Amino acid sequence: MNRTKSWLFAILLAALYVLHQDFWFWSTARPLAFGFLPPGLWYHAGFALVTSLVMWLLVYAAWPSHLEETVRPDRAESGRAESGQEHAGS
């Protein structure tokens, strides 16, 4: 991950952390989404979905593939061979 990308993701994750502390909806039970979900629930449901989206961005833009390259080929190979069987078994 280059420096700019690192900073961008650090800011994005920090922003998510701040957004989680939604004190602005603390004492209100309205508006109700779908007529029954209060803000304390629909906001945090949305938060979980947005987090999943950010995780997708993180995985596809900043995946630490260099870590995989440090693994000994024989160990990585044994894992791959067993992986196929594990799938069939499960």
Added chain:
Amino acid sequence: MISTAVVFLYLGVVLYIGIFAFRKSRGAGKAEDYFLAGRSLGPFVFLLSMFGTHMTAFAILGSSGHAFHNGIVTFGLMASSSALVVPVLFFFAGTKLWALGKKHGFMTPVQFFRQRWECGHIGTVIFAVQAALLVPYIIIGVMGGGAALSAISGGLIPYWFGGALVAVVVMSYVFFGGMRGTAWVNTFQTLLFLCFGAAAIIVIGSGMGGFRSSVEALLASPATAALLTRERVPPLFFLSYTFIPLSAIAFPHISIFCLTAAKMSHFKKTVILYPICILAIWMPCVFLGVMSNRVTDVPRIQEKIQARRTLASEGSRLSPGQRDELKEKMAADDVMLLLLGRYAPVWLAGLLGAGVMAAVMASDSQILALSTIFTEDVFAYYGAKDRFGEAAQIHTGRAFVIAVTVFAYAVALEAPQTIFDLAIQFAFSGYSSLAVLPLAALFWKGSTKWGALASTLWTAAAVLGVAAFQTSIPAPPPGPGIVAWSAAGVDILTRTPSGTAVLGFMPVVPMTLISALLMFLVSTVTKKPLNGREMV
């Protein structure tokens, strides 16, 4: 009766899966095969079993019980904070741990710490603290099993027998199947309890005549309107909870699970889908827990509501013993099962009850992890593996599985607190504080074994200190807590109705921050390891 039979059928299925995994074992006699499934799990099994491993009895029973009394705040407190923190930990720390495990052959976090910080007995101290903190987590599973089976059978199966039955089933498939059996059972269980949420919402929603009128009725009553806001929990308490999911990377069963993936790319689906899995299971449980307050024709739910009212209105005039009695009556971990009993048809209640059992039985991974860390970090490290061989190590691991389960069951019979309190106060807070260890080992070249020892000893002392403090000062009635220590007009240490507050925060915040500070200060002034730094 039918629902009990369905749950028994379910227990039979998971037992069979564990034994099937034993027969499919490819490396009989190899510790890596028994304890890590040969580092061979595929992406589907890895995602679902990792999620099932992390979600315990409290995901369904504890969350709905907590929401029943505290309202919708439960979701933001634990679920959405985990939805952010846990995948981030997997992305940064889990992948690195996996790569180091694959490269150096580590099977436990302590093995990694020993090599990273070039230490021996300090690793044993870390093992001892990890093990002591893991046991309460295992007890949760046994307690949840007893409570769930008792509620599903309408009291036909007593709590002690339900707990024993669940303990024996879990012990058996962990004993035979090891990590492979545990992972397969967890995959099956996670699929079940993910379906559970959607089915429970539909069945109970239609049974209650739709949620709109129930929500409006809750809002119209001054006694229940606050349950649909977060007024019952202070913002600093809410903030404190974001420290709890840090425990995920320090829990031995989670960090060991990170080593089981066949490829690092298997983490991708786990990182992306984790928040959605949490949403799918927690949202229905929290919402239905709150909605239970509208149920007027289930006597056991009414008893809990009445006990809560009595505690709120007369708590200050009652003795600590009387308050504890009321709290026991208020214990709401069975509220979801009572709802199912009231609204779901009998056959469906059985299937949904099996879904509940699936969540409750997540203690399997903790039992296996405890066995793994004992046999690797103590048995093998102190030479017994070399003397008696690898087969003896696996036999010891299996014997340890039995010993731990029996011990957890014995404690579960005596433990008076609700599942949620027990988990939060000891295991989660302690492991959040211990999260400093893997994070420092993985990302800070300057960390040392002495820094790790300081953080570990601090964690142990802090957990014991909080326990002693709460034992010495009985919980006050609902309302402002008892200030035990204040300075310059600031309340530093307070005994609250639900636990302890330090400057308004839950103990987990100062525990984790001081743990990090100790790691930094002690590491800065002590000698750095010679070769271990290359792992960072």
